[in-house]
Amino acid sequence: MRWFDLVRVVHSTLYIQALWTYEKMLSVGYTICLLPFALRWFKDTEAQKEFLNRNLDFFNTHPYMVSWIVGASIKLEEESQKTGTPSLEQQLRFRRRMSEALAAIGDQLFWNRIKPLTALLGALYALYYGPAGIVIFLVAYNIPHFYHRIAGALIGYREGFNVMKVVSNKRYNLILSRLLSFCAFIAGSAFVLAADSPFVTSMGERIAFVGSAAITLVSLRYGRAVPEILILLLLGGTFIGFILN
């Protein structure tokens, strides 16, 4: 693999969900990520076809974490072509294990921590100081995002099987736990700062703010859908506001 091929792999990971389906999830996107390698390594069409076909099986993981698997899988395939090991079965097992582990890590890290945290910080900053909050949100979010996309492919390709140690559950669990503590602290602070923001000026509005926060919290715990909660809050809040006025 040349350096430029790895750049193409990273670029392909940006579109990995383009053909997401319920049936095979990310399988087509994953196969497309392997295409630069297939075109470089296999000179005849039959070998390319055979290699890509066996990667078209069901595949699902977190879209940002896929780079780790793609990089490592390319390395394993190279080794397999040169030395005969690891076997196809070993490669498939590695892919399955990594995809499951990284799906859980990625969902927790990005969807449950980094995205809500950076969006909260951005929105809170925007509440007080205007559009600069957008920049804070985009920069704070995309640094870890692109780190995983780029470093995943590079380190994955360098380490092969050993990438499992780099992105181990043990290591990420520590990060996730500390990040959750930090996020909780920020959420507590944000609640008070938002209650004192330019959007909440009178006592009546403060009561509406706290009340809707409490109702949302409880409703989400009972599994209600977000639009459903918001529609009810908007209608109910306005009705009360209308009566009070």
Place this chain on the structure above:
Amino acid sequence: MITSEASLFYCFLFGGIVSADSDAAWQTMISQPLVACSVAGALLGNVTLGLTVGVLMQLPFLAEIPVGGVRLSQSNLASFVAALLALRLCQAYPGLTNSVLFFSLFLGVFFSWVGALQKQWLRQINLFIAVRAERAVKDGHCGRLPFYNYLGVFNAFLSGCLFVAIFFALGVNLLPGVLDLMDARFERAFSFAKPILLGAGLGAVLKIFVKRKTVSLATLGAALSTLFVFMKG
């Protein structure tokens, strides 16, 4: 200033980018309400109003976690439509800012619910393209794979443009009839929309972050912020 049709056309195109960035490509978060609604504000000449809609629509939908194949509302595109409606109607009804904001946000939330269907259709078309992509590999035409992949991105882009255009047209034709009925009493009552949505957003964030073991830290954060607010006066 009346919004030019060219600006609206750019907004519909940006709706396509919002749709593509939401799932199919990049996922750099430019599709998030905070960013997309502000872009709508910049395109239609009122960044502050766009940002207001963005802040209000951003936080509540954070509670929706896109894991696996779970069906979520179409919050990004719907928030973008809400911002466009607010921006467009605020020019026509300058004395009814709260009412315009309320009805735009209300329709935005409603569209996010209905718009979940758009995702289903998008995935049906994706399946159609994915089957052809797989067939291309099986037939040995591996070089065609990127074409099919970009077709998937284009599919998302086009459906986003259509979503924004259709729901915007619906809202902009529906809301003036309602807004004509509004008076000062309604206008005062609708001022609660902002704290309600902001409160719902914070409630959603607390739901994500506050667990049994982190309650103390959240309380500490709230206590320190309260102290800060009192000291600030």
